[in-house]
Amino acid sequence: xxxxxxxxxxxxxxxxxxxxxxxALPKPIAEAVSAAKPGGFVGSSVCRTCHPxxxxxxxxxxxYKSLASGKEPAGKTGCExxxxxxxxxxxxxxxxxxxxxxxxxxxxRKVLDSCLACHGKDYARADIRHSAHSQGDVACNSCHSVxxxxxxxxxxxxxxxxxxxxxxxxxxxxxxxxxxxxRVNEGFMxxxxxHNPHGTPAASWRxxxxxxxxxxxxxxxxxxxxxxxxxxxxxxFEHAAVRVDGCETxHNPHGSTNAKLLRxxxxxxxxxxxxxxxxxxxxxxxGVVLQTGTHDMRNPRYQNCTTCHVRxxxxxxxxRFLR
Amino acid sequence: MRNxxxxxxIPSALxxxxxxxxxxxxxxxxxxxxxxxxxxxxxxELGYRWRAVDGNYGAYRSDINFGNGIRVLGxxxxxxxxxxxxxxxxxxxxxxxxxxxxxxxxAMLRLEKNGIYRYDLSWRxxxxxxxxxxxxxxxxxxxxxxxxxxxxxxxFPQSKFRLFAGYSRNSQDGPALITVQQFDSRGDxxxxxxxxxxxxxxxxxxxxAEISGFKxxxxxxxxxxxxxxxxxxxxxxxxxxxxxxxxLSALQRGEPYHGNSPYWRAVIFRxxxxxxFNARYSNVSGRRDFRFDELALxxxxxxxxTNRQIAIFGSGRRPVTNASLNLNMLPSNKLTVTSHTSFxxxxxxxxxxxxxxxxxxxxxxxxxxxSLGIKSAQTLTDVSYAAAKPVVxxxxxxxxxxxxxxxxxxxFGGQLDAIRYTQQNQLHSALAGLRLRPLxxxxxxxxxxxxxxxRPIYPISDRNYHALNxxxxxxxxxxxxxxxxxxxxxxxxxxxxxxxxxxxxxSYDASWSPQSWLSFDAGYSKLHLDTLSGIAYFAGGLVNGxxxxxxxxxxxxxxxxxxxxxxxDLFAGYSIIxxxxxxxxxxxxxxxxxxxxxxVLSTTRQAVSSAQVFPLSYQSxxxxxxxxxxxxxRWNAGYQFYAYHxxxxxxxxxxxxxxxxxxxxxxxx
Numbered sequence: 001x002x003x004x005x006x007x008x009x010x011x012x013x014x015x016x017x018x019x020x021x022x023x024a025l026p027k028p029i030a031e032a033v034s035a036a037k038p039g040g041f042v043g044s045s046v047c048r049t050c051h052p053x054x055x056x057x058x059x060x061x062x063x064y065k066s067l068a069s070g071k072e073p074a075g076k077t078g079c080e081x082x083x084x085x086x087x088x089x090x091x092x093x094x095x096x097x098x099x100x101x102x103x104x105x106x107x108x109r110k111v112l113d114s115c116l117a118c119h120g121k122d123y124a125r126a127d128i129r130h131s132a133h134s135q136g137d138v139a140c141n142s143c144h145s146v147x148x149x150x151x152x153x154x155x156x157x158x159x160x161x162x163x164x165x166x167x168x169x170x171x172x173x174x175x176x177x178x179x180x181x182x183r184v185n186e187g188f189m190x191x192x193x194x195h196n197p198h199g200t201p202a203a204s205w206r207x208x209x210x211x212x213x214x215x216x217x218x219x220x221x222x223x224x225x226x227x228x229x230x231x232x233x234x235x236x237f238e239h240a241a242v243r244v245d246g247c248e249t250x251h252n253p254h255g256s257t258n259a260k261l262l263r264x265x266x267x268x269x270x271x272x273x274x275x276x277x278x279x280x281x282x283x284x285x286x287g288v289v290l291q292t293g294t295h296d297m298r299n300p301r302y303q304n305c306t307t308c309h310v311r312x313x314x315x316x317x318x319x320r321f322l323r
Numbered sequence: 324m325r326n327x328x329x330x331x332x333i334p335s336a337l338x339x340x341x342x343x344x345x346x347x348x349x350x351x352x353x354x355x356x357x358x359x360x361x362x363x364x365x366x367x368e369l370g371y372r373w374r375a376v377d378g379n380y381g382a383y384r385s386d387i388n389f390g391n392g393i394r395v396l397g398x399x400x401x402x403x404x405x406x407x408x409x410x411x412x413x414x415x416x417x418x419x420x421x422x423x424x425x426x427x428x429x430a431m432l433r434l435e436k437n438g439i440y441r442y443d444l445s446w447r448x449x450x451x452x453x454x455x456x457x458x459x460x461x462x463x464x465x466x467x468x469x470x471x472x473x474x475x476x477x478x479f480p481q482s483k484f485r486l487f488a489g490y491s492r493n494s495q496d497g498p499a500l501i502t503v504q505q506f507d508s509r510g511d512x513x514x515x516x517x518x519x520x521x522x523x524x525x526x527x528x529x530x531x532a533e534i535s536g537f538k539x540x541x542x543x544x545x546x547x548x549x550x551x552x553x554x555x556x557x558x559x560x561x562x563x564x565x566x567x568x569x570x571l572s573a574l575q576r577g578e579p580y581h582g583n584s585p586y587w588r589a590v591i592f593r594x595x596x597x598x599x600f601n602a603r604y605s606n607v608s609g610r611r612d613f614r615f616d617e618l619a620l621x622x623x624x625x626x627x628x629t630n631r632q633i634a635i636f637g638s639g640r641r642p643v644t645n646a647s648l649n650l651n652m653l654p655s656n657k658l659t660v661t662s663h664t665s666f667x668x669x670x671x672x673x674x675x676x677x678x679x680x681x682x683x684x685x686x687x688x689x690x691x692x693x694s695l696g697i698k699s700a701q702t703l704t705d706v707s708y709a710a711a712k713p714v715v716x717x718x719x720x721x722x723x724x725x726x727x728x729x730x731x732x733x734x735f736g737g738q739l740d741a742i743r744y745t746q747q748n749q750l751h752s753a754l755a756g757l758r759l760r761p762l763x764x765x766x767x768x769x770x771x772x773x774x775x776x777x778r779p780i781y782p783i784s785d786r787n788y789h790a791l792n793x794x795x796x797x798x799x800x801x802x803x804x805x806x807x808x809x810x811x812x813x814x815x816x817x818x819x820x821x822x823x824x825x826x827x828x829x830s831y832d833a834s835w836s837p838q839s840w841l842s843f844d845a846g847y848s849k850l851h852l853d854t855l856s857g858i859a860y861f862a863g864g865l866v867n868g869x870x871x872x873x874x875x876x877x878x879x880x881x882x883x884x885x886x887x888x889x890x891x892d893l894f895a896g897y898s899i900i901x902x903x904x905x906x907x908x909x910x911x912x913x914x915x916x917x918x919x920x921x922x923v924l925s926t927t928r929q930a931v932s933s934a935q936v937f938p939l940s941y942q943s944x945x946x947x948x949x950x951x952x953x954x955x956x957r958w959n960a961g962y963q964f965y966a967y968h969x970x971x972x973x974x975x976x977x978x979x980x981x982x983x984x985x986x987x988x989x990x991x992x
Binding site: 069113171183188221229232240241264265269276278281284290323 | 416438609613651746758785848870
């Protein structure tokens with residue numbers, strides 16, 4: 001507070017056209033500044049003078065570990081571990097531009113560089129440079145809020161992870177609001193159950209270019225199989241579509257107006273759009289197998305393919321997935 | 324200051340889906356009780372939830388599924404050491420949701436001792452109810468419980484040498500219905516009872532080391548799966564088609580299916596100021612063995628007594644190997660180049676020996692086998708260049724190659740019959756974009772992508788596609804405006820068939836907090852999809868036609884949050900999803916499925932037409948109120964209405980309206 005008064009007085013003096021008299025720093029701070037370590041590091045306790053609201057509760061912040069250990073060098077601990085040496089900031093009597101590393105003023109790439117200096121050691125962020133987020137200038141502080149987080153565990157900028165993602169992906173909010181959906185809005189799942197917002201390797205299904213940012217199950221398989229393990233197989237007779245182009249061939253993973261998250265309202269149109277026998281598609285290049293002549297589509301019983309082809313994701317008993 | 328923060332945070336808590344959450348934890352503003360060495364915050368919300376459903380109860384349970392009764396709607400416990408030198412732990416966080424009776428229950432625990440260990444537990448339970456609805460004539464139903472748990476333990480989490488261990492469990496059990504077709508390929512379908520018993524257990528062990536700036540991460544895991552679901556039918560069943568003469572009087576099936584998938588993953592990576600790389604190798608080897616034994620008794624298509632036993636045994640294998648290399652080059656502060664190259668090799672093969680005994684006559688066994696191999700390689704190169712302070716240009720070239728080889732065959736009576744085939748496919752795609760920050764708080768992003776594949780495996784796969792994306796966001800302290808557009812067009816045509824898919828998405832969102840006690844959220848999205856596909860089917864004879872599907876989804880959401888007199892928090896919201904189909908008032912006359920049988924409009928065409936658009940509306944107004952009774956006690960109440968309405972799908976038996984609500988007491992400190 002005293003420092004603020006000094007700043008106000010200095011600014012007022014400048015407005016009167018007088019050369020601002022450099023106000024004297026409070027004695028404890030002046031002593032801390034004069035005792036600054038090489039590089040201008042003054043220690044986090046000095047920061048408390050002007051930023052008590054940040055420092056008071058900092059023991060709840062995951063970054064407090066660096067202070068608690070007491071082993072980290074001055075440039076890797078406390079406030080100055082992220083924001084850089086504080087001496088010049090104090091000597092200038094505050095101000096955002098005098099903070100060596102002020103994240104709100106950094107370019108997204110600089111933010112990424114700064115955070116990765118410590119957080120780059122984790123495998124979960126090994127792909128962050130080529131992630132769609134990094135390429136779209138979505139840096140760490142776009143989603144994480146170190147000092148005003150509403151979610152202590154990951155310091156997210158919003159309390160619920162989906163609300164954070166919906167901020168940019170509003171179209172996905174719509175998908176999860178449909179009648180048939182994965183239970184994200186209900187709090188049962190999170191976006192990160194399937195996606196890694198810090199980037200992933202190329203998909204091992206489809207042609208590998210899409211989808212992006214989808215995590216892998218068991219190291220390199222589609223993320224869906226983490227929970228839907230009964231669909232994983234391996235089966236003696238695989239439905240090639242599931243393995244070659246992935247679950248998205250037939251399903252909308254976020255949500256759908258169609259039951260079972262299907263891409264089409266009816267099962268038979270879902271099936272017939274591939275099973276039309278037209279070459280050069282399919283595993284044998286002679287078209288994806290056309291239904292047999294016994295299936296007269298005028299009869300409703302043939303319009304529900306999975307009534308008979310019950311093991312459509314793969315079967316051990318029948319290559320036509322009847323059992 | 325503290326009151327202002329709490330005032331700001333409580334309304335945001337009201338955004339939560341159902342429960343009025345306790346005061347959210349603010350990192351910079353400690354509260355709670357202090358004990359020697361620790362700070363403790365805690366909250367428990369105990370309440371009663373109710374519902375009243377009018378219409379299709381099964382559809383309600385499938386979509387929403389909240390019931391009546393008392394629950395612990397939510398709780399948060401956080402114990403934090405004040406100096407970071409706790410005895411057994413420095414942080415304990417336990418969050419729960421819906422414990423007691425909700426269909427979506429969870430508990431998340433974190434226990435951590437700085438520098439020594441970190442343990443994370445996630446437990447979730449889902450009451451999974453599926454009434455079949457439009458699938459399989461409603462004959463496939465499921466009323467099961469799915470439980471998931473994940474345990475992750477890290478030793479020395481802040482050191483350069485870390486060890487980790489993990490365990491995950493995923494189980495599903497409960498009653499279900501499935502169907503079987505008997506006794507031949509023209510036979511009837513019969514619903515069977517299935518007692519689902521599935522379980523997956525995964526164990527993980529690994530370590531991470533940092534040596535001379537290189538980070539090495541190794542993980543070894545074992546994934547075990549077993550499905551011991553018995554299937555049976557007791558008593559005479561006429562089948563799904565009453566006119567069919569086939570009947571089933573008894574069926575018993577056992578099909579134990581067990582297997583494991585051990586896997587390895589090894590990664591080495593390093594980040595320097597101007598260069599970084601990340602090399603990864605992973606291998607999943609999967610094998611599952613099965614036995615299948617089915618005994619069915621009934622009458623055949625010609626009304627003769629029939630009994631059939633099918634016995635099959637065999638196994639399936641699927642090793643998947645992946646290797647990838649990332650290169651990140653940062654030659655200057657303005658230029659970023661990333662390259663990602665990946666190789667995949669998937670080899671699937673399975674076999675089953677089929678033995679059938681029909682009316683006590685045992686047939687020769689048949690060995691069926693199948694092999695499917697997928698090899699692929701991708702390389703993705705992306706460049707980003709900050710041309711000027713507010714302008715960033717970016718682009719990329721992506722290439723993918725895939726080879727699919729297939730063997731499909733059987734051995735019967737000593738004769739081998741197999742079809743072998745191999746095909747290759749390449750995909751080239753290019754991306755170019757622009758990011759602008761013309762004004763403080765205003766960001767604009769535009770990009771376009773075009774892709775060309777020479778031989779996709781399916782008629783609906785990506786072949787010739789292009790995508791256009793745009794985003795504009797204006798963000799100031801109290802106001803955020805966002806507009807988004809995405810289009811994706813794909814055509815996949817050959818001489819005999821054609822497929823086109825056009826997807827367009829538009830979203831507009833606004834968030835405004837004019838006062839510290841008042842905020843508004845509003846959003847509108849339109850998701851358009853139309854596809855036109857060549858299909859072929861039998862309707863008296865082979866018919867070649869086209870199938871079109873049209874979906875025009877409009878969605879809106881509106882929310883108001885207010886905080887009154889330091890005591891009351893109110894949230895009122897409304898959301899609606901409406902699929903208008905192709906905009907026509909009924910399905911009759913909609914040209915969505917055309918055949919070319921002498922220009923005659925067949926009944927098939929109309930039946931299919933009704934399924935090609937699916938206009939519906941799904942809306943949900945809601946309101947929540949939270950009153951502060953004392954400094955530690957709040958009373959909460961909420962109401963939410965759901966209305967699901969299909970416009971003209973016949974029969975529209977899936978419609979429902981549901982009133983749901985809760986009242987609760989929240990105790991916190």
